Amino acid sequence: MSLVNPSDSLERQNEKLIKIAGALMRRVEYGSEQSSAAYAQFERAALLERRVRERTRDLERTLDLLHESNAQLGRANAEAETARSNLADAIETVSEGFALFDPQDVMVMCNSRFCRDFRDTANDLRPGLPFASYVDEVSRSRFLALPDGQTPEAWAAQRIRRHRDRRVMFNVQLAHDRWLQVSEHRTGNGGTVVVQTDVTDLVRLERQERARLRDKQTRMIRATLDHLNQGVCIFDEHARLLGWNDKLGTLFGLPARRLQLGVSFFGLLDRLDEDVVFTRGIDRDGFTRWARAEGPRGPVSFEIRRGGGAVLQVFGRGMPDRGFVISVTDVTTEREAAEKLAQLNEILEQRVMERTLELEDALSAAERANASKSRFVAAASHDLLQPLSAAKLYIASLNDRCAGGDDGVILSKAESALTSAEQIIDALLDISKLDGDGLSLDIRRVALRDIFAPLRDEMEVLAARKGLDLRFVPSDLMVESDPAYLRRILQNLLANAVRYTETGRVLVGVRRNGGSARIEVWDTGPGIAEEDQNAIFEEFRRLDATRGTSEGLGLGLAIVERACARLGHPLGLWSEPGRGSCFMVNVPIAGRAEPNRPTLARQSARPAGLAQSGLIALLVENEPQMRRAMSVLMESWGVSVIEAEDAPGALTLLDDLQITPDALVLDYQLGPGPSGLTLYRMIEDRLGALPCVIVSADRSSALRQGCKDLGLALLAKPLDRHKLAAFLERAAVLMA
Template identity: 50%
Template sequence: MDLVNPSDSLERQNEKLMQIAEALMRKVEQSPDQTGLAYAQFERAAMLEEQVRQRTVDLERTLDLLHESNARFALARQEAEDARANLADAIETIDEGFALFDQSDRLVLYNSRFCEALRDVRGQLSTGLAFDDYITLISTSTDRDWAADESPESWRETRMELHRKDHVVFNIRLTGNRWMQVSEHRTDTRGTVILQTDVTEIMRLERQERDKLVHKQALMLRATLDHIKQGICIFDHHRRLVGWNRRMEDLLRRRIGPTFRGGDFEELLERLEDLFTYSDRMQKADLSAWARKSAGRDPLSFEVLRDDDAIFDVFMQEMPDRGFVISFTDITRERQTSSALRELNETLEKRVSERTIELGKALEAAKRANASKTRFVAAASHDLLQPMSAAKLYTSVLEDRVSGDPDRELVRKTTSALESAEAIITALLDISKLDLGLATYDVTSVDLNRVFTTLYNEFAPLASARGLDLRFVPTSAKVRSDQSYLYRILQNIVSNAIRYTTGRKILVGVRQMAGSVRIDICDQGPGISAEDQSVIFQEFRQLKKARGDQVGLGLGLAIVDRACKMLDHELTLWSELGRGSCFSVGLRASRGVAAGQTPAPSPAASQSTQGRLIGLVENDAALRNSISLTIEALGSDVLQSPSAEEALELYEELGVVPDCFVLDYQLGDGLRGTDLVLHLRQRYGDLPITIISADRSRELAERCAVLNVGLAHKPLSRAVLADFLTSVPRAT
């Protein structure tokens, strides 16, 4: 148990200790006990005296600190008073009204200019005033000037919403055309500083400038409106007329003038009804209902007809302030033009219809003419190739019979001329079919090496005779193409190279790439200039005469170009003057089994054709005689007949069966050589037969393949007949 209460002040504790020490001393002095108890009490009293002395020192130190703290507090208080006085002096020197609210929205400080313009509010300001009360005083001040759409209650709500923001600036309108700008800012301690500035002069100057600008813009707007073609009138949100242009007065045929300014929209409708007739889908009541809408109005567009038959397009649209503008556009001329165009269109449609009928008739006539041309080409091919075949065969027989060298040379020249004429006729037939779209083709897998072999056998003698080194590089490539047309493409390019080259070498090779194959035919000729490379594929275009005495029409490359397009083969040309040319044909590679190809004819002189009996059926007498002479010249015998019926009767009458048959495809009276094949095989079995025809269609080739008979195209040559006879076994 403590002798003193620790919660007592130091003075009180010291006083208690002194009293205890004195009491103990008296007790020691008065006690009759002189033993150790007395000494213990004395010792305790000495200790108490020491504690009293220590507490006294602590008390004195505490008193010194207290006096020092009081002195500092007094100094700080004086400084605070000085700072407050300085702050008051500072804010008093500010031209604006100044007020400070603490974080509890209580007025702490303000200067003499705060609410100076609000005299009835100024007298009620005092420190500790709540911000809500301050706003109420402002809203109820008699110095406030309220707008038409503004009330004290709505302003208080808006003002309290602004107070929640950290920074805000706004204007207050006062009576006497005065304005006060209020700037409110939040402090770091969440207090509020308010500055009030008199901006009356600024607002007046700004209003004057704005009035001047508005007046200038109004003049510009007026001038603009007066210079546009449309009639325009403008209504405010109360449907009162506030603007128009002269064109509108012209449309109404009267001056609007001051008497109508501010007039109601209904009055304008009355004036319009006297002059205009509305369209069927729009009436006066519809326009009136549109103008009275309180919500957003959709734009309106309609037409009206004036009493002088003038037509106007009317457009009504709402403006942002909920007023609206109406424009009148004169579209009389457009409607008249539209009507005239409509009448013209009807006339043109009638004329086009009549012209279409005429063109349809002309097209039918052209189709008939084209069909006639096609039939003529087909007939001409047969009629031309028949005597051509006969002439070539006659010259081949004549060449065997003449003995003198001059005569032989004459026969060879005749044969060469016939071959040239044959090439021209064949080219004309090919280009006609390609142009007319009558060409037929069958894309299969083609073995290029077989094609190269046939081409080499055909052109090697000619190239050798002209001193040219013609080389075909062997290849294992197979391509997707039509075998006949691919052969014709390469045949024409190689033939051109032989005819026109001035060098010594012609090379035909293949480049194999991923999924494609390119055939290159290169020569060492004079080359083709860049400007000529674009025309050499046109028909009847020849850049220079061919070597030797051969002539042509310039159709070879035209046929190549059209055939490549038909088969979707890429045809390219590289050429340089003085260095030669290289034609390239790009094709798709094939992995299938290549179609077979008839081996090239072997020279007749190298094989024996003796001892065979040939059955010849040909309705053309000249060709029949020439074929017979050629076969006999080759050492075989011929039983010739002009028709199938006479041929069958002849074989029956003689009691012989030919070793093989040569049949014309067109035998007359609608009978085909392929039909005769069936009769012959029914009677005589599976004997060798070949069909001769000028028809190069795929259908005939397929038919011959089905019948397993050969096919030789007119004009015939001695070599073709010799090759056929060589393949026929001798009779035993």
């Protein structure tokens, strides 16, 4: 209901509204309570009318939307129906059988070719059929050719198990020799698409190709068998002959009529029984048992002799189909050659035995000569070292007393000559020991810096005389070696480097080489030609023949090579003429050394502190010249010396004098009586422990160990006066 007529003009509607508004204003201002109530009802009516009008508009819009949605739904249904029709038409055009199952394994749709070959089940296949029912229908179809021994229920159970896989593909045999390939594919929502393809033509083509290949292989096998220089025969699982070559009949002398397809192996063996003798391997019964074996056959090999002496080697092996193949080889020539070789071998063995006995006799003689030589060199060296040591001590005493001048120069040259002779004797002793079988090595952990330090002190003077720059690269590595022999190796290498280097420098360093330390001695000398690098390790071989014997007799590198071989330290050499040389020794690494500790300064040639010490030393030496030289030297230092020739004389002298000496200087070899070690123990029992040094030309490890056990110092002959002075000074300190 509207207060104005909508068909009126706007001017007329405005006039009406103005009048209504005026009347309402008057009613508000002058009306009674009844009129106020009526006006309130009027307001409510107007409000209700407005809300009804709004709801009517909303309803009209909703109806419009509903009509539009219905129109869209109709179009969508039409499109879906069209798509379904198109899908059905497309599926129908597919040459394979097609079916779609939803995620609950219920058939959604299929084409007319699906299960067309199972004509007795085609009417039951329609949308809504469960997958299990579809499998059950197919398993009971008379057009399904089940494998031998398989029931429809077992086939259906196997088909359901395959259906659980993500991707399935297999062939199904139908009646009348037809084949169907079935494949399953999963859809995105978990459904299943089943496709059936007729593969009968492919299977038949494959059979034809397989048969053709078998024929071709048969021809190839026949050609191969005829080409072989061996006789070959093949038997099936029933030991019947399947194939053979002509060589087999030739080797056994069998006519063609006896070698026929299907002939029994055992019949053939019986026919050969009179002409064949089993000579090596198994016998006839063992061969028969092998052929009759029901299980897998292992390989078998044996030899037989046929007729007038032909030797045949037979080799048999089982095949996967339980058949077996046998090959026969004529080895008559090889066996005759082997017999002749055996006869020759016996003759040769007899001759080798005779030569071996002769060589053993020669070797025994050489070993005896070598042992005799070693004993002679050791004894001769000991006898030579005694007077040399005495001469050096006399010269040292004179040199200390001379103030210099020409006499001092002459004495120095004499001492140098004696030192050269001493070095030659030491080298001969070392070679004799290294060549002998009784060498005992003291392999232990040793710090390289303890080897380098004395070598540096010793070689610096020689290098300085020639104006060479001698450098040692510090190393804190510990190695496994014999300290004495390792020092001798490096000493000889350094001496050679300094001797043959005229200008430049000599460098000693260490490189890590895996688990070993490679000690390298570099020089800037003349170098060594490649053809001479092996010759330099020979005894008395020097490349520079113009040098005098005072510069060595060529024994240093021979000692180095022998010592490295006995220690197991690989020795290497790099050299280039005009540039220099590098000798390398590889020694096993045993860790790192402790930090350096301060050491006492080197003692001077003439110890000044002994003159005021009042030291009394007991000297026991059986060689008169050596004993006198040592006495003169020690007395020149201010030491009071009491002398004895042997152990009984020393003990008698101590009893007569009734004094306790401050130091003992004892020779190890004192003639037929007790040795120096035994004498020390006797003196120790009487007077207690005293400072003692053992002097000897014996360089055996047994003597070193004996001195070590007693806590005694050991000085080697020729005697080093500096070491002797150092011992006496230590004794003087203990006395004070």
